[in-house]
Amino acid sequence: MNYQVDEKGYYGEFGGAYVPEILYATVRNLQEQYRGIVESQEFKQEYHALLKDYVGRPSPLYFARRMSEKYGCQLYLKREDLNHTGAHKINNTIGQILLAKKMGKTRIIAETGAGQHGVATATVCALMGMQCEVFMGATDVERQHTNVERMKMLGAQVHPVRTGNMTLSDACSEAIRDWCCHPADTFYIVGSTMGPHPYPDLVARMQSVISEEIKWQLEEKIGRDYPDYLMACIGGGSNAAGTIYHYMDDERVKIVLAEAGGHGWDTDYTAATIHRGTTGILHGAKMLVMQDNDGQIQEAFTISAGLDYPGVGPMHCNMARQGRTQVLSINDDEAIRGGYELTRMEGIIPAIESAHAIAALAKVPFKKDDVVVLTVSGRGDKDVETYLKNKQLAGDYGNF
């Protein structure tokens, strides 16, 4: 079995590079160069030095004692929430900006939904002294005002996008449009395991540091380098890809991923793309997308801005289709409860995205000795308002 990308940029039937003709040369150039660069000693040294001293890696692997007792397993949390800028996204933007520099690009563009990837991109552009332009749906610009101000403080220009639903999907389209106008000097830093080949593979490699660390951290803590279960939330799929990267072909390791059910995967208000999607092409790749019978993209719905995307990366479409991963749909109310539970039982306020993975713990029939590694993709500071607004869903934990 091999779940990695093939020579042509596909994961099974998913993936590929469906881009406008004007981008062919640029995308082919990237396809031809990225592996050589990211596998070079020079790149690896710079990348790992920044991950260590700037991002604060390795992120801890923390044994969650009280949650382990509650769920009858040995639960370890991979703490991506402790990274600089508060989530796993910085691992990827550090890598891509180094790649952009080595390819001689001078201008950076990015799409963002909630603003997390926009902030992570603006951060590394400030670090490298590079021009940064971020495309963000006008609806999100209003909803995520603090992140917009952070990006501006960091020196980025934020372009509100007023097409479609004015959210993430439209921001992606607009970023691709901008790229078409400036293919020579511009590098597009994609925020998740999506987009045309080689982006899904590139982003997965940049996030693979997560499972690289899990391996030696587990060895150190329990004397074997693999868990029985890996768990993560899944939007576009980058923190999940990083969590499973070095274990994909290891059948001893079960993989359980949590996608955003919204009000329920069988309702009209959902972002559970693997449950609900059908094969289509979105933002340069063939993947599972939520679309109507005419192929019109349907709006995703979830309480979690970071999971609010009507598609999911091709690697994950293939692994779910092959039965390698089990994907659970976690509804808004379950995620809120999961977030409060981790807060009260371990003193960790998780991002509402990560709370979906926490909520999935209740749905897996663990045995007492099972070693479970769950990635906390980000911290919940940005979600405090959402948690408070929904505290009635948190049972006893909401009585304060």
Ligand SMILES: *Cc1c(COP(=O)(O)O)cnc(C)c1O
């Ligand atoms: C963006 C984001 C996600 C979802 O993106 P993936 O590419 O699926 O990882 C999850 N958690 C946090 C904290 C995020 O910021």
